[in-house]
Amino acid sequence: MSEIARLLLLLLLAGAALTALGAAAVWWMEEERRLRRAMRRVLGGEADAVVIAHGRGRAAGFNFTSGSVAVAWDVGAWCLVYRIDELVGAELIVDGLVTARALRDEPRRALDEIAGMANEVVLRLVFDDVRHPDFELELWNDDGVTRKGGPATAAKAVQEANRWLARAEAILRRHAAWREGPAPVRPPQAPPPPIPPEEQPELFEEPEPADAPPWDEPGDDLDEGFDDERRS
Known part of the structure; x- marks a missing residue:
C-alpha cells in the first residue's frame, strides 16, 4: 500500500511540475x-x-x-528600426477613410467625432523611407x-488611436523646433597679428628707366659707315 501511495505522490508532483512549466511557457510566449x-x-x-x-502580432515602440x-x-x-526624425506622421483610418491625421509641415486634421459603430480602426504610421514608407496597426476589427x-x-479603439496622433504631433513639433533652433554662436576670434614694416608690400614702385633709342646708343655701326663715306 505504501508503494502505491508513493507512486501516486510522485505522479501528482510530476503533474504539478508539468502544469507549472506549461503555465510559465504560456506566460512567456504571450x-x-x-x-x-x-x-x-x-x-x-x-x-x-x-x-x-x-x-495581429504587430506593435510599434x-x-x-x-x-x-x-x-x-x-x-x-520581424522588426524594423527607424530614426525618430524619419517619422513623417500618423493617420487614423476608420472603415477605409482617413478621419484624422498629424503630418510633418501640415496642420493637424483633428477628429470630428468618435465613430461608435465602426467595423475597422487602423492606426497608420508614415515614415520617410522608400522601401518601407508606412506601417499599419489594426486596433479594431468587427x-x-x-x-x-x-x-x-x-x-x-478610436480614442486610443487619437491619443497616438497627439503623441506623434508632439514628437514632430519637438523635432521641428530642434531643426529650426537658433544658429550656434561662434566664439570671438582674435585679430591677425600686424605685419612687420620690412615685410609689408610696397604700394608704389619707381618705374624703371626706359631704354635709350637705338640711334642714341654710342658706337653705332651706322654712324661709323657714314663717317667713312664722308672721309672718302
Whole structure:
C-alpha cells in the first residue's frame, strides 16, 4: 500500500511540475510580452511608449533616449528600426477613410467625432523611407474574434488611436523646433597679428628707366659707315 501511495505522490508532483512549466511557457510566449521583448531588443533598451495591435502580432515602440522608432510584426519575429526624425506622421483610418491625421509641415486634421459603430480602426504610421514608407496597426476589427488585451469597443479603439496622433504631433513639433533652433554662436576670434614694416608690400614702385633709342646708343655701326663715306 505504501508503494502505491508513493507512486501516486510522485505522479501528482510530476503533474504539478508539468502544469507549472506549461503555465510559465504560456506566460512567456504571450503576445504582448513577446512584442515588448522584441522592442527592448531592437531599441537597445526599454521602450518609452508602445502601441500593440492585439491579435495581429504587430506593435510599434518609441525610445526617446536613443531617438529611434521600431515596428514589429509576426509577434516580434520581424522588426524594423527607424530614426525618430524619419517619422513623417500618423493617420487614423476608420472603415477605409482617413478621419484624422498629424503630418510633418501640415496642420493637424483633428477628429470630428468618435465613430461608435465602426467595423475597422487602423492606426497608420508614415515614415520617410522608400522601401518601407508606412506601417499599419489594426486596433479594431468587427470580425467576431476576441482579442485579449485589445480595446473592447470601436469607440475605445478610436480614442486610443487619437491619443497616438497627439503623441506623434508632439514628437514632430519637438523635432521641428530642434531643426529650426537658433544658429550656434561662434566664439570671438582674435585679430591677425600686424605685419612687420620690412615685410609689408610696397604700394608704389619707381618705374624703371626706359631704354635709350637705338640711334642714341654710342658706337653705332651706322654712324661709323657714314663717317667713312664722308672721309672718302
